[in-house]
Amino acid sequence: MSAGNGNANGDGGFSFPKGPAMRKITTGAKRGSEICHDDSGPTVKATTIDELHSLQKKRSAPTTPINQSGAAAFAAVSEEERQKIQLQSISASLASLTRESGPKVVRGDPAEKKADGSTTPAYAHGQHHSIFSPDLGAVSDSSLKFTHVLYNLSPAELYEQAIKYEKGSFITSNGALATLSGAKTGRAPRDKRVVRDATTEGELWWGKGSPNIEMDEHTFMVNRERAVDYLNSLEKVFVNDQFLNWDPENRIKVRIVSARAYHSLFMHNMCIRPTPEELESFGTPDFTIYNAGQFPCNRYTHYMTSSTSVDLNLSRREMVILGTQYAGEMKKGLFSVMHYLMPKRRILSLHSGCNMGKEGDVALFFGLSGTGKTTLSTDHNRYLIGDDEHCWTETGVSNIEGGCYAKCVDLSREKEPDIWNAIKFGTVLENVVFDEHTREVDYSDKSVTENTRAAYPIEFIPNAKIPCVGPHPKNVILLACDAFGVLPPVSKLNLAQTMYHFISGYTALVAGTEDGIKEPTATFSACFGAAFIMLHPTKYAAMLAEKMKTQGATGWLVNTGWAGGSYGVGNRIKVAYTRKIIDAIHSGSLLKANYKKTEIFGFEIPTEIEGIPSEILDPINSWSDKKAHKETLLKLGGLFKKNFETFANHKIGVDGKLTEEILAAGPIF
Ligand SMILES: Nc1ncnc2c1ncn2[C@@H]1O[C@H](COP(=O)(O)OP(=O)(O)OP(=O)(O)O)[C@@H](O)[C@H]1O
Numbered sequence: 001m002s003a004g005n006g007n008a009n010g011d012g013g014f015s016f017p018k019g020p021a022m023r024k025i026t027t028g029a030k031r032g033s034e035i036c037h038d039d040s041g042p043t044v045k046a047t048t049i050d051e052l053h054s055l056q057k058k059r060s061a062p063t064t065p066i067n068q069s070g071a072a073a074f075a076a077v078s079e080e081e082r083q084k085i086q087l088q089s090i091s092a093s094l095a096s097l098t099r100e101s102g103p104k105v106v107r108g109d110p111a112e113k114k115a116d117g118s119t120t121p122a123y124a125h126g127q128h129h130s131i132f133s134p135d136l137g138a139v140s141d142s143s144l145k146f147t148h149v150l151y152n153l154s155p156a157e158l159y160e161q162a163i164k165y166e167k168g169s170f171i172t173s174n175g176a177l178a179t180l181s182g183a184k185t186g187r188a189p190r191d192k193r194v195v196r197d198a199t200t201e202g203e204l205w206w207g208k209g210s211p212n213i214e215m216d217e218h219t220f221m222v223n224r225e226r227a228v229d230y231l232n233s234l235e236k237v238f239v240n241d242q243f244l245n246w247d248p249e250n251r252i253k254v255r256i257v258s259a260r261a262y263h264s265l266f267m268h269n270m271c272i273r274p275t276p277e278e279l280e281s282f283g284t285p286d287f288t289i290y291n292a293g294q295f296p297c298n299r300y301t302h303y304m305t306s307s308t309s310v311d312l313n314l315s316r317r318e319m320v321i322l323g324t325q326y327a328g329e330m331k332k333g334l335f336s337v338m339h340y341l342m343p344k345r346r347i348l349s350l351h352s353g354c355n356m357g358k359e360g361d362v363a364l365f366f367g368l369s370g371t372g373k374t375t376l377s378t379d380h381n382r383y384l385i386g387d388d389e390h391c392w393t394e395t396g397v398s399n400i401e402g403g404c405y406a407k408c409v410d411l412s413r414e415k416e417p418d419i420w421n422a423i424k425f426g427t428v429l430e431n432v433v434f435d436e437h438t439r440e441v442d443y444s445d446k447s448v449t450e451n452t453r454a455a456y457p458i459e460f461i462p463n464a465k466i467p468c469v470g471p472h473p474k475n476v477i478l479l480a481c482d483a484f485g486v487l488p489p490v491s492k493l494n495l496a497q498t499m500y501h502f503i504s505g506y507t508a509l510v511a512g513t514e515d516g517i518k519e520p521t522a523t524f525s526a527c528f529g530a531a532f533i534m535l536h537p538t539k540y541a542a543m544l545a546e547k548m549k550t551q552g553a554t555g556w557l558v559n560t561g562w563a564g565g566s567y568g569v570g571n572r573i574k575v576a577y578t579r580k581i582i583d584a585i586h587s588g589s590l591l592k593a594n595y596k597k598t599e600i601f602g603f604e605i606p607t608e609i610e611g612i613p614s615e616i617l618d619p620i621n622s623w624s625d626k627k628a629h630k631e632t633l634l635k636l637g638g639l640f641k642k643n644f645e646t647f648a649n650h651k652i653g654v655d656g657k658l659t660e661e662i663l664a665a666g667p668i669f
Pocket residue numbers: 367368369370371372373374375376387388405406407408409410411560561572573574575576578
């Protein structure tokens with residue numbers, strides 16, 4: 001026992017030998033005759049610092065996926081063998097198509113110190129790391145190196161990786177991980193390509209208005225090789241094996257290979273997280289993403305028009321990302337895949353939020369980006385099924401994802417308490433600004449982008465419905481953020497009107513908020529998500545019409561945008577009012593209200609809703625300039641008409657009568 005710097009004195013306290021200026025410090029512990037106060041307790045079972053550190057962590061790792069065929073026999077497989085099979089599968093995912101063989105892969109962080117003090121893994125012995133080393137022959141330098149795989153890391157591990165190695169990653173005061181997505185802070189739909197081959201040629205929607213810009217198989221392989229080579233050139237890659245779709249019969253297994261902890265944590269949150277048992281029998285993924293977003297595509301490559309390329313190959317079941325680190329590309333890329341796969345099974349895929357009341361009444365919330373799907377489906381009085389992507393089958397609805405992706409510009413605890421509270425340890429906060437010392441986030445700061453986002457697992461919402469499935473919807477709510485300020489806060493729609501507005505997919509946002517007032521610009525995006533659909537919009541519309549009809553669901557159009565004038569004159573309708581409107585839809589009370597019909601659009605609008613000033617229900621009342629109102633209404637009506645021209649000669653479903661009704665359900669003047 002050592003007395004350290006202190007002099008032991010008789011009463012068990014310390015006194016310092018430095019003369020009278022030093023005050024005597026007492027510990028308060030009276031230990032009688034002990035010459036030195038000691039509170040260390042029993043000593044640790046370690047003789048070196050490294051040994052001590054090795055005691056800190058209990059060994060564990062996500063279990064290993066093995067082949068489906070071998071699943072029954074997995075009990076017989078040793079852990080070592082299991083890990084080898086897993087690495088073999090990951091090596092195969094990362095295989096270069098020209099070399100035909102995958103890289104040598106090793107599990108674990110390359111920077112992690114081994115017990116013997118070395119920082120490089122003992123490849124030859126391999127006691128601490130699983131390794132997979134295909135018989136490559138040293139044909140190139142890349143075959144001499146190992147690629148480290150960080151497989152299904154936990155949020156805590158990913159935090160450490162991000163903070164250690166990724167510039168711009170910080171823990172904010174609420175516990176979230178703040179990251180930067182780089183130059184791109186939103187999706188790049190113009191850089192999305194889809195392989196046009198013998199199969200997709202006839203199946204997908206191509207040409208004018210379609211989001212599917214074609215590329216050929218060969219060019220896809222060029223980009224794939226570029227992404228794979230980039231990933232293999234790194235010291236380490238992140239691999240996520242996860243699921244899409246809470247409907248067990250239509251679940252899709254996805255593998256995401258990425259280079260950033262940010263991407264891995266984002267997908268951990270956004271996809272469905274497998275249980276250890278589910279991971280054991282994961283086998284071969286149904287779809288793989290190669291995210292080499294830090295590395296650009298080669299602009300000399302055919303079909304490339306920028307250094308960003310997001311490429312979908314449905315036949316190969318692969319997606320390649322080059323030149324953008326915006327994580328939403330992965331989320332929405334997979335959504336595109338679901339928009340292809342699900343309709344093949346007669347399942348309708350939807351860009352919608354979804355929640356359920358205590359009585360089991362389900363509501364869908366359609367709307368383009370920023371119209372309120374996440375804000376309004378996250379409702380403290382209802383169960384959240386999901387905020388953005390769903391499937392509607394013969395039996396009901398299911399969420400595709402395992403997490404939510406909320407806009408957080410101007411987020412407030414008061415207006416969106418559940419989202420506010422979901423921003424905690426584990427949540428990814430993209431492109432937000434925070435105080436460098438307190439690390440408090442300033443949600444009003446748009447210095448990086450207006451599209452600041454929070455990605456969190458759905459369980460972070462207290463009343464999430466787990467598993468995220470529900471019965472058939474009772475209400476179908478179409479959200480539009482109308483910056484022209486002429487759409488009523490709420491309209492009841494008949495089936496033909498619902499289809500007309502679903503196919504139109506309208507919203508109007510204000511382009512830029514910085515250089516003074518700008519004209520609102522109308523956006524029409526078929527099925528409220530033209531960027532993600534793969535088939536012609538009328539295919540999805542026909543399915544929606546059929547389902548709404550058989551289930552007797554009611555359609556509504558809710559304007560979450562401007563009232564009292566267009567952008568610059570009026571104001572955005574208060575979230576509290578919109579929530580009251582939505583409450584009245586859910587409760588069924590709005591269905592029983594008195595209605596009047598509007599001119600031009602022919603909407604049925606209620607004359608009264610409890611808790612809302614009646615005058616705001618008809619937009620004309622809140623416009624002081626009535627002439628301007630009429631002109632703006634006609635202008636918007638004209639934009640709708642023009643947009644719908646492309647759909648005028650398409651039949652919707654087998655019912656020719658419905659097609660005619662839909663065409664007649666638009667604005668009339
Ligand atoms: N009356 C309103 N109703 C709904 N949202 C409103 C309203 N007024 C302001 N907002 C704001 O509009 C934004 C709606 O964004 P939200 O995240 O719900 O979009 P989203 O439809 O889920 O889009 P995305 O598909 O891009 O995720 C939020 O920032 C919300 O605070």
